[in-house]
Amino acid sequence: xxxxxxxxxxxxxxxxxxxxxxxxxxxxxxxxxxxxxxxxxxxxxxxxxxxxxxxxxxxxxxxxxxxxxxxxxxxxxxxxxxxxxxxxxxxxxxxxxxxxxxxxxxxxxxxxxxxxxxxxxxxxxxxxxxxxxxxxxxxxxxxxxxxxxxxxxxxxxxxxxxxxxxxxxxxxxxxxxxxxxxxxxxxxxxxxxxxxxxxxxxxxxxxxxxxxxxxxxx
Amino acid sequence: xxxxxxxxxxxxxxxxxxxxxxxxxxxxxxxxxxxxxxxxxxxxxxxxxxxxxxxxxxxxxxxxxxxxxxxxxxxxxxxxxxxxxxxxxxxxxxxxxxxxxxxxxxxxxxxxxxxx
Numbered sequence: 001x002x003x004x005x006x007x008x009x010x011x012x013x014x015x016x017x018x019x020x021x022x023x024x025x026x027x028x029x030x031x032x033x034x035x036x037x038x039x040x041x042x043x044x045x046x047x048x049x050x051x052x053x054x055x056x057x058x059x060x061x062x063x064x065x066x067x068x069x070x071x072x073x074x075x076x077x078x079x080x081x082x083x084x085x086x087x088x089x090x091x092x093x094x095x096x097x098x099x100x101x102x103x104x105x106x107x108x109x110x111x112x113x114x115x116x117x118x119x120x121x122x123x124x125x126x127x128x129x130x131x132x133x134x135x136x137x138x139x140x141x142x143x144x145x146x147x148x149x150x151x152x153x154x155x156x157x158x159x160x161x162x163x164x165x166x167x168x169x170x171x172x173x174x175x176x177x178x179x180x181x182x183x184x185x186x187x188x189x190x191x192x193x194x195x196x197x198x199x200x201x202x203x204x205x206x207x208x209x210x211x212x213x214x215x216x217x218x
Numbered sequence: 219x220x221x222x223x224x225x226x227x228x229x230x231x232x233x234x235x236x237x238x239x240x241x242x243x244x245x246x247x248x249x250x251x252x253x254x255x256x257x258x259x260x261x262x263x264x265x266x267x268x269x270x271x272x273x274x275x276x277x278x279x280x281x282x283x284x285x286x287x288x289x290x291x292x293x294x295x296x297x298x299x300x301x302x303x304x305x306x307x308x309x310x311x312x313x314x315x316x317x318x319x320x321x322x323x324x325x326x327x328x329x330x331x332x333x334x
Contacts, residue, residue: 014227091223124220127255127321152303153254156315186305188313189292 015128018096022103022131029108031061032214033116035132037154039147040120042140043164043197045072048115050197052079054207055113063102064117065094072117082106093124099131112214122151134213137190140165145175148182155183158190160209167196221257224323225265229275231325236274241330244275248327252320253287253302274330287320 026033036044045064052060057080064072065086073085084102086094099116108114116132118125137158139147142165148155155161161183163176176194183192193209195202228249236244247266251257259282266280289300291307292314298307305315 014230092220093223095223123256127220128223149303152305153256156305156313184306184313185303186313188306 015096018100019129019131022096022099023133025103026108026114026131026133029111031108031111031114032134033114033130033132034134034136034210034213035116035118035125035130036136036138037118037122037125037158038120038138038140039122039143042120042138042143044117044120044138045075046197047138047162047164048076048117049079050203051115051206051210052076052081054203055210057081058110059112060115061106061108061111061113062115062117063094063099063106065098065119067091067119076117088119092119092121093128094118094130095128096130113210122147122154126154126157134159136160136162138162138164139179141168141172141174145178146182148179148186152182152186155190156186158187159213160206161187161190161192162206163192163194165196165198166194166201167199220255221261221265222269224255224257225262225269228266228323228325229269229273232275232278232328233273235325235328236330239328240332241328242274242332242334244278244328244330246279246281246327246329247275247325248281249283250285250322250324250326251282252285252322254317254321255323256302257282257323278330285320285322285324288318289315290318292316 038044048062060081062076062081062083063086064076065088066072067088070085073083076083084105086098086102116130135157137155193202193205195206232244232247263280270276270278287300290297293312294310296307296309300315305313
């Protein structure tokens, strides 16, 4: 006895609902949520270590996603802010539910920034809202100048693009104009900031961007 | 690789729908997949088969159809269809797209048996 049921309800509605609840929780506590995405090895953890040191650990909290290990959390904890490591097991991106679980264990009182370091991956994280207010996409200079063209959907969702490890420019053949041309095709609203966590070059512009993000109406 | 979490979310919704509509076994699940999600159809079908084992959707066929992307320009408000490689607005040439369609994965219907 076959039976047909017709419905129309977005599958990811549940993820989006949890993401919206995460966002409300952050707003109620006066935080801005920053989703940091990149390939593995672009320098997300190092960026956050230095960012926490500059902003002051008392203003920050961190959720960090990885398939395995607590190595990133251990590094970030040294910066002095509360950190929760989320091991996604097989998952190649964080989900809003995982972020909700992480938020439940963090004391957010009095803090301004929640940094969410996503799993290193340039495809999957773009499709899953976590409750962030801003999305940061990082690409490091040694990865090559074709990253924007190869992974346009990730860059399309960025509110800011960080070009990291620029202290290595002399050792690399990297055509920055090519990156800017590609970015103009997928996302012309996100500024691209060049920086090096090692030399500190360009870091102030990133801190200024964060300061603007916290003062912007949500 | 994100097909696995999509398949798991899909299965949860299929199980809820089957229960709510008295379906004991599901034979066909029809889904509309937004182009922005970059789902590999074969991977999603395989993942759905794997997560469905031992459930009411075991052995169910997953019929997928792709929904093209639509966007609204944040700059000038024009509605247009961007490609995955080029999100520029045809009117003002800014790439400031707000995705308005082709971003979701939606079950359109299920077919199943109301008896074992």
